[in-house]
Amino acid sequence: MAYDKFNILKSTAVPLPIENVDTDQIIPARFLKATERKGFGDNLFRDWRYHPDDTPKEHFVLNNPIYSGKILVGGKNFGSGSSREHAAWAIYDYGFRCVVSSFFADIFRGNCLNIGVLPVQVSAEFLQKIFEAIEADPKAKLEISLPDQSITILATGEKEQFDINGYKKDNMLNGFDDIDYLLNLKEEIRAFEKQAPL
Amino acid sequence: MSKTLFDKVWDSHVIKRIENGPEVLFIDRHLVHEVTSPVAFLGLKNRGIKVLHPERTFATADHNTPTRNQHLPVKDPLSANQLKALEQNAAEHGIPYWGLGHEKNGIVHVIGPENGITVPGATIVCGDSHTSTHGAFGAIAFGIGTSEVEMVLATQCIMQPKPKRMRINIHGELSRGVTPKDVALYIISRLTTSGATGYFVEYAGEVFRNMSMEGRMTVCNLSIEMGARGGMIAPDEKTFAYIKGREFTPKGAAWDKAMAYWKTLKSDEDAIFDKEVTFNGADIEPMITYGTNPGMGIGISHGIPQANMVEGGVATYKKSLEYMDFHEGENMLGKKIDFVFLGSCTNGRIEDFRAFAQIVKGHKKADNVTAWLVPGSHKVEAAIREEGLLDILEEAGFELREPGCSACLAMNDDKIPAGKYAVSTSNRNFEGRQGPGARTLLASPLVAAAAAITGKVTDPRELMTMETV
Ligand code: SF4
Numbered sequence: 001m002a003y004d005k006f007n008i009l010k011s012t013a014v015p016l017p018i019e020n021v022d023t024d025q026i027i028p029a030r031f032l033k034a035t036e037r038k039g040f041g042d043n044l045f046r047d048w049r050y051h052p053d054d055t056p057k058e059h060f061v062l063n064n065p066i067y068s069g070k071i072l073v074g075g076k077n078f079g080s081g082s083s084r085e086h087a088a089w090a091i092y093d094y095g096f097r098c099v100v101s102s103f104f105a106d107i108f109r110g111n112c113l114n115i116g117v118l119p120v121q122v123s124a125e126f127l128q129k130i131f132e133a134i135e136a137d138p139k140a141k142l143e144i145s146l147p148d149q150s151i152t153i154l155a156t157g158e159k160e161q162f163d164i165n166g167y168k169k170d171n172m173l174n175g176f177d178d179i180d181y182l183l184n185l186k187e188e189i190r191a192f193e194k195q196a197p198l
Numbered sequence: 199m200s201k202t203l204f205d206k207v208w209d210s211h212v213i214k215r216i217e218n219g220p221e222v223l224f225i226d227r228h229l230v231h232e233v234t235s236p237v238a239f240l241g242l243k244n245r246g247i248k249v250l251h252p253e254r255t256f257a258t259a260d261h262n263t264p265t266r267n268q269h270l271p272v273k274d275p276l277s278a279n280q281l282k283a284l285e286q287n288a289a290e291h292g293i294p295y296w297g298l299g300h301e302k303n304g305i306v307h308v309i310g311p312e313n314g315i316t317v318p319g320a321t322i323v324c325g326d327s328h329t330s331t332h333g334a335f336g337a338i339a340f341g342i343g344t345s346e347v348e349m350v351l352a353t354q355c356i357m358q359p360k361p362k363r364m365r366i367n368i369h370g371e372l373s374r375g376v377t378p379k380d381v382a383l384y385i386i387s388r389l390t391t392s393g394a395t396g397y398f399v400e401y402a403g404e405v406f407r408n409m410s411m412e413g414r415m416t417v418c419n420l421s422i423e424m425g426a427r428g429g430m431i432a433p434d435e436k437t438f439a440y441i442k443g444r445e446f447t448p449k450g451a452a453w454d455k456a457m458a459y460w461k462t463l464k465s466d467e468d469a470i471f472d473k474e475v476t477f478n479g480a481d482i483e484p485m486i487t488y489g490t491n492p493g494m495g496i497g498i499s500h501g502i503p504q505a506n507m508v509e510g511g512v513a514t515y516k517k518s519l520e521y522m523d524f525h526e527g528e529n530m531l532g533k534k535i536d537f538v539f540l541g542s543c544t545n546g547r548i549e550d551f552r553a554f555a556q557i558v559k560g561h562k563k564a565d566n567v568t569a570w571l572v573p574g575s576h577k578v579e580a581a582i583r584e585e586g587l588l589d590i591l592e593e594a595g596f597e598l599r600e601p602g603c604s605a606c607l608a609m610n611d612d613k614i615p616a617g618k619y620a621v622s623t624s625n626r627n628f629e630g631r632q633g634p635g636a637r638t639l640l641a642s643p644l645v646a647a648a649a650a651i652t653g654k655v656t657d658p659r660e661l662m663t664m665e666t667v
Binding site: 076082086104 | 210211213214216217218219220224233236240245261262274276277317319326341345346352357358359391392396427459491513517608626629634
């Protein structure tokens with residue numbers, strides 16, 4: 001599925017300074033019963049966000065009106081666990097376009113890139129600085145430039161570069177997806193199959 | 199140049215390398231289930247294309263299915279809808295579908311090997327992170343997201359950056375009462391849940407050589423819990439004996455040809471790994487987890503570590519113990535439990551039921567324990583009956599349910615209630631994984647059995663008699 005192009009994003013951010021946020025927290029399994037990609041944002045962080053009777057948990061950051069924005073900033077090892085792409089869908093559907101952490105789980109990172117959410121991996125020190133900046137001012141803005149591969153804390157001007165492979169960068173800048181690319185490789189795939197051992 | 203096992207299998211499947219980008223990898227076998235596939239099939243429909251290789255694709259229903267009364271219509275309308283969608287998609291694209299009640303139905307990672315879909319040297323993917331299980335046969339197997347499911351359906355290919363290589367060696371012998379599950383939980387506790395992120399792991403050394411195929415599957419299954427893309431073990435005589443004659447494995451001349459290839463599948467003597475770690479089998483005890491990720495495990499006789507002794511943030515650690523209502527320094531032994539779950543793609547195979555039965559034999563289920571015993575497939579279920587294990591289990595007060603993922607992820611009715619403790623042979627103890635508010639202690643089938651008859655966390659070695667192996 002094609003998605004929005006990503007270029008430069010300037011936004012306030014929502015802080016979630018917890019490590020090992022797994023995809024079962026991002027979207028619990030009981031909400032995976034849909035056969036269409038719709039409405040997952042409502043159940044993003046469901047059990048951290050709501051009590052069993054569906055009333056909001058006041059202390060959870062998504063229920064705190066001070067924080068908002070298109071960037072989610074999480075602790076180390078974000079997105080571990082299940083391969084469910086629904087986790088990335090829920091993040092996107094809620095309105096985030098970028099997740100920042102000091103470390104991402106592999107499958108989650110790949111899923112994000114495939115659906116147009118940019119995972120930005122920063123150093124542990126820079127992550128700390130971001131959390132501090134948001135704590136000092138919940139309206140503090142971050143600027144993420146995909147062309148430059150940089151993230152800046154606008155209040156202080158502190159900046160760090162991040163990695164992304166050239167192919168995925170192009171895809172995100174243009175809103176392309178991998179399937180388009182693969183469908184164009186038909187001939188190569190057919191040739192390969194002829195000599196495949198299994 | 200010398201190569202690792204992983205390099206040999208990976209490189210032979212690369213169709214194209216994109217500069218400064220991922221590699222295009224050909225996929226030999228694609229396993230599909232009801233939860234992560236509907237949106238992928240919808241994608242094909244929108245593009246107006248068909249599944250390229252239905253004969254390389256296999257579909258089952260497992261995640262979202264009841265474990266009782268499978269012959270009746272599924273009650274939950276959303277689940278029923280998802281199952282119907284898979285049935286229709288499979289029919290439309292000519293994919294074999296083993297739905298509820300089918301003799302080959304079961305958990306996707308149990309039925310793959312059982313039916314000979316899983317073979318050495320293959321690339322295997324599925325929209326489920328525990329696809330790593332199939333690495334036990336010397337295959338490259340890993341979990342993928344739904345966009346990737348769509349890619350594989352459409353083109354039989356996937357785009358992946360090549361992971362780095364790690365080898366985990368365990369030498370020596372395991373002590374009595376120590377199972378493959380304990381080996382895996384031990385490794386994860388040492389490496390942490392992110393310790394192998396970015397790597398593909400090869401397991402090597404005497405401990406894995408001596409392990410049964412079922413045991414190797416348990417270990418490879420849990421590779422993802424330390425962040426690895428997958429894990430694999432070089433195929434050997436045990437592997438070949440296991441797959442020979444199964445429905446989808448090559449036959450006759452094709453078998454001989456495949457064997458010639460499979461015998462080359464091992465790391466060269468001087469192959470270089472990006473990272474290598476070595477443990478001693480004798481250091482491993484029966485394990486149990488006390489926290490909310492699979493890395494938070496300890497030898498069953500040990501106390502819960504102090505926050506400052508563990509890697510990772512103190513705040514995260516305390517939040518985790520608070521969820522479990524456990525405290526630093528406490529002993530796990532003797533803690534009262536409420537539920538026992540034997541099953542999942544980690545420990546839902548016949549060997550796991552044998553292990554469980556040998557401990558409960560001649561005892562009675564504790565009154566305070568609700569036990570869910572869920573075979574990984576109909577074939578496992580049949581073996582449980584044939585081997586007489588069902589009689590042992592029933593005599594001890596247990597009942598057997600029908601196959602599926604069940605309380606491993608609690609998408610169906612098998613949910614552990616909030617605040618209750620479950621000793622579970624599955625693979626994840628995340629908050630709410632087994633139901634909102636549920637508290638999970640991951641352990642082996644032996645530890646689960648000991649808990650089921652004593653009603654508390656118990657060292658299974660205390661219950662092992664001279665006859666038990
Ligand atoms: S048993 Fe659990 S881990 Fe295995 S496939 Fe089912 S849900 Fe996934």
